[in-house]
Amino acid sequence: MSHPASVIMARNPFLHTRMSAIQLLPDLLINQIAAGEVIERPASALKELMENSLDAGATEIAVQLEGGGVKLLRVRDNGGGIAPDELPFALMRHATSKIASLDDLQRVASMGFRGEALASMASVAQVTLTSRNASAAHAWQIQAVDGTQSAASPAAHAHGTSVEMRELYFNTPARRKFLKSEGTEFAYCEEAFKRIALSRPDVAFSLQHNNRVVWQLPVCALAQRITALLGDEFAQGAVTVDHQAAGLHLYGMASQPAYSRATRDAQYFFVNGRFVRDKVLAHALRQAYQDILHHQRHPAFVLFLDIPPEQVDVNVHPAKIEVRFRESQKIHQFVFHALQQALGTPMTEATPSSHTVGAASAATTYRQQAGSYTTPAPSPLQHTMPLRTTAEPLAFYDAMFGRKEESENQETKNGISPFTFHISPQEAQPLGHALAQLSGIYILAQNEQGLVVVDMHAAHERIVYEKLKTALDAQQLPIQQLIIPVSFAASALDVATAEEEQEALAQLGFDLAPLSPTTLAVRAMPAMLKQSHAETAARDVLHELREFGASRALTERRNELLATLACHAAVRANQNLTLPEMNTILREMEQTERSGQCNHGRPTWFQISMVELDAMFMRGK
Amino acid sequence: MFIEKIDRDVLLKPLQIVIGIVERKQPLPILSNVLIEKTGPTLRFVATDLEIQITTQIECTDQTESDAAITVAAKKLQEILRVLPEGSKVTLDIQDNRLQVKANKSKFNLQTLPAQDFPKVGEQLEQVEKVQIEQRQLKKLLSMVQYAMAQQDIRYYLNGILLVVDGNFLKLIATDGHRLAFTSIKTDITYTKHEVILPRKTVTELGKLLADTEEKITFELAENKVRITFSDIILTTKVIDGKFPDYERVIPNYTNHLALDRLTILQALQRAAILSNEKFRGVRFVLTEKNLRIISSNSEQEEAQEDLETDYHGVALDIGFNVNYLMDGLNNSPEQTVIFSFGDPNSSILITVPNNNEFKYVVMPMRI
Numbered sequence: 004m005s006h007p008a009s010v011i012m013a014r015n016p017f018l019h020t021r022m023s024a025i026q027l028l029p030d031l032l033i034n035q036i037a038a039g040e041v042i043e044r045p046a047s048a049l050k051e052l053m054e055n056s057l058d059a060g061a062t063e064i065a066v067q068l069e070g071g072g073v074k075l076l077r078v079r080d081n082g083g084g085i086a087p088d089e090l091p092f093a094l095m096r097h098a099t100s101k102i103a104s105l106d107d108l109q110r111v112a113s114m115g116f117r118g119e120a121l122a123s124m125a126s127v128a129q130v131t132l133t134s135r136n137a138s139a140a141h142a143w144q145i146q147a148v149d150g151t152q153s154a155a156s157p158a159a160h161a162h163g164t165s166v167e168m169r170e171l172y173f174n175t176p177a178r179r180k181f182l183k184s185e186g187t188e189f190a191y192c193e194e195a196f197k198r199i200a201l202s203r204p205d206v207a208f209s210l211q212h213n214n215r216v217v218w219q220l221p222v223c224a225l226a227q228r229i230t231a232l233l234g235d236e237f238a239q240g241a242v243t244v245d246h247q248a249a250g251l252h253l254y255g256m257a258s259q260p261a262y263s264r265a266t267r268d269a270q271y272f273f274v275n276g277r278f279v280r281d282k283v284l285a286h287a288l289r290q291a292y293q294d295i296l297h298h299q300r301h302p303a304f305v306l307f308l309d310i311p312p313e314q315v316d317v318n319v320h321p322a323k324i325e326v327r328f329r330e331s332q333k334i335h336q337f338v339f340h341a342l343q344q345a346l347g348t349p350m351t352e353a354t355p356s357s358h359t360v361g362a363a364s365a366a367t368t369y370r371q372q373a374g375s376y377t378t379p380a381p382s383p384l385q386h387t388m389p390l391r392t393t394a395e396p397l398a399f400y401d402a403m404f405g406r407k408e409e410s411e412n413q414e415t416k417n418g419i420s421p422f423t424f425h426i427s428p429q430e431a432q433p434l435g436h437a438l439a440q441l442s443g444i445y446i447l448a449q450n451e452q453g454l455v456v457v458d459m460h461a462a463h464e465r466i467v468y469e470k471l472k473t474a475l476d477a478q479q480l481p482i483q484q485l486i487i488p489v490s491f492a493a494s495a496l497d498v499a500t501a502e503e504e505q506e507a508l509a510q511l512g513f514d515l516a517p518l519s520p521t522t523l524a525v526r527a528m529p530a531m532l533k534q535s536h537a538e539t540a541a542r543d544v545l546h547e548l549r550e551f552g553a554s555r556a557l558t559e560r561r562n563e564l565l566a567t568l569a570c571h572a573a574v575r576a577n578q579n580l581t582l583p584e585m586n587t588i589l590r591e592m593e594q595t596e597r598s599g600q601c602n603h604g605r606p607t608w609f610q611i612s613m614v615e616l617d618a619m620f621m622r623g624k
Numbered sequence: 625m626f627i628e629k630i631d632r633d634v635l636l637k638p639l640q641i642v643i644g645i646v647e648r649k650q651p652l653p654i655l656s657n658v659l660i661e662k663t664g665p666t667l668r669f670v671a672t673d674l675e676i677q678i679t680t681q682i683e684c685t686d687q688t689e690s691d692a693a694i695t696v697a698a699k700k701l702q703e704i705l706r707v708l709p710e711g712s713k714v715t716l717d718i719q720d721n722r723l724q725v726k727a728n729k730s731k732f733n734l735q736t737l738p739a740q741d742f743p744k745v746g747e748q749l750e751q752v753e754k755v756q757i758e759q760r761q762l763k764k765l766l767s768m769v770q771y772a773m774a775q776q777d778i779r780y781y782l783n784g785i786l787l788v789v790d791g792n793f794l795k796l797i798a799t800d801g802h803r804l805a806f807t808s809i810k811t812d813i814t815y816t817k818h819e820v821i822l823p824r825k826t827v828t829e830l831g832k833l834l835a836d837t838e839e840k841i842t843f844e845l846a847e848n849k850v851r852i853t854f855s856d857i858i859l860t861t862k863v864i865d866g867k868f869p870d871y872e873r874v875i876p877n878y879t880n881h882l883a884l885d886r887l888t889i890l891q892a893l894q895r896a897a898i899l900s901n902e903k904f905r906g907v908r909f910v911l912t913e914k915n916l917r918i919i920s921s922n923s924e925q926e927e928a929q930e931d932l933e934t935d936y937h938g939v940a941l942d943i944g945f946n947v948n949y950l951m952d953g954l955n956n957s958p959e960q961t962v963i964f965s966f967g968d969p970n971s972s973i974l975i976t977v978p979n980n981n982e983f984k985y986v987v988m989p990m991r992i
Binding site for chain 2: 383384385386387388389390435436449450451
């Protein structure tokens, strides 16, 4: 980020002192310049201090803020502490206990390693460091103001370390002006706190602001920590992700499309426990949600990727918010598939999750009621019988388009028809049993929670679409050789990518040959794509290969075609369906991946529970 | 003239037989009516709720006029007849589409609806399997399983009793997903396998109408309905069109047995039930060598404890149940002795009677 203040400060001396001699900058100034990168605002200091505490093996971290963290920011932990004789080095630049050699840097497993956080802080704020390690008889304290350190003096402190940072930017008023209001700075701090708290459910955290407890998080399981920080609503609308392959492990929770947000908040991705924003990952996630999420909505997720430390370079950005993967294509594929699989699990296999739309669930979090939480004793649980019927195979297309069941007989002439009420012989299912059709558009069904309303066209569209996709995925991709290669002007980057990624391109069905340093020719392409699209398709593929290491541009194009086909093959509105036909659609939906959304990301069904219906009629009030 | 000078009681009896299925609050007015048909000397009464139809008939000596048929509000007619003095002679007459009831010096005019609008089930049944059994036997069998039927369960096929004929056996099975009751009886006739699910309402109605006689009752099992004929009654019912769960897989085969006197355990449970949780009705069975301890407690921390001496030699066990489920089974078990068979604390228990396969009752445990 180009900070206006630093631009001004850097430019003016340059303009006026062009003639002066080259000299080494004083340490304080070096640290202050570095601080511009590392300590952007109180939140970044908080992040650094909390990460230090975690690296010190703390199991309890207490954060106290005043004035949004500008006036006071104190982090206290019960970690290993610092030996008294090492204390003076702690505030020095490039002094760290975390790595010792380049080898260590390449396999860095601790949160921090650059050794500049405390030094930067000490150069722009008044820092007090109090620490006692296991062998020390009492704690020692040092203070730093304006880059000058006091000598270590004895102090009172339990095992662990406290870092106190007061009056951030007191000596650089220009920067201080760029801090926002107390509320905004606190919000940034809280966000930083949440990121770290999410990543370590095995550590207890607490956050106080202006002497008011904001968060109190005991040690718990990951799912509980996520629920506490993101709310019940998220947890109920999310699927659990847990996927492991080739030394990679992706786990956490991702929202189902029905629970989506208008903004990009509530997106947390951790690589080896470190919060990151990475475009390869972001792209993989967007792909996984493609065609199930409405394009104006954003998913919410808390995901953790564990990857061997040597496969990822975290030393890209001073705040370590960006990472670089050694094999970004592999990571992209892995994340995409793991997430797509989790989101696509048909509801008959998934763990039951409430899919209620519009239910104003009172999201009880730990927020503002810290400490008062007690776990209620588990209530008695009646076991149920493993009742199983031998399911009859579905003859889907038979029921949909062919023979109708000859259940209607001659007794219907008076409008009253005894003994003809017909129910299809299926097991009780998540989407229940069809009751009727509403206006030829919606299927009304009854399940255990209450009423289910299904948009039958949207639902059937998805069913047909998924069938077409599966059918095509199983086939070899037919490739069309072109008689006249389609040539187009390409940038040097595109040409280089085409040469580098020959193999990947061949797998996708493309044969691209460079004709000149600035021209590429398409010699063969997948038969499914129209020739007229050769150039744009090739450009898209190259762009994605370069940016994300993998291309799904073709699959997307193919899927668009299939979606159009599916739309025409699905039942239309105002088509009268019989109960067995409706039940067949419900059963198919239960077995189809992503059947909660149509191909355009609109929902296909929703539930109105008995509780909601009762509320509408003020029953039991 | 419709009917002349018939004894009140003679008229009331068939009316009471059919009236059980008539719903007083009916969106469809004709369904709250009873159809009265006169054909020669025969007077036939029909009531229906579109799922069940009950028909019964009496012979009347009076043969004054030609045949006639009319429908009239069943409950009102029944009320009137009931409160007329005993031994009254009743005359029914149709005038201007109204039914006039006269007895002594009382006179009532009731609204009617035309008989041809009354929804009746066709007489014809196709592909019928005929099953016969003594009325009192059936009554006993029904009582052994009836209580385990589900009530308005979303799994609609559980809201009734499964009737199976297979070879030389007739079996009845009911389950609500928490417990399952099974009973079977040997028959003289050999049947080909046939299964129907009788709806809950049919079963309760049948239970009320069955008499304690050796007279036979006949089931005619057709494609989607069943006709049941007994005494002077014909009950035609639709069956639940669904697949009943595989009950045989639910009935376990355990090796830990415990024989108990039915009344002793039942009374112990009745006492323990008083202090069991009002909502969950949980009781704990703690089984040790030669002892069965029943423990219950409620939300107010009140506790009950019962110790029963037994001949138990199996493994020690601590398992919880809904006490109502156990008492249901014990109340309807046909013998003086019951045998409890146990698996592990998370598995069902099986209650049977010694030396025959007539009665089996499976209850799923409750984690307390």
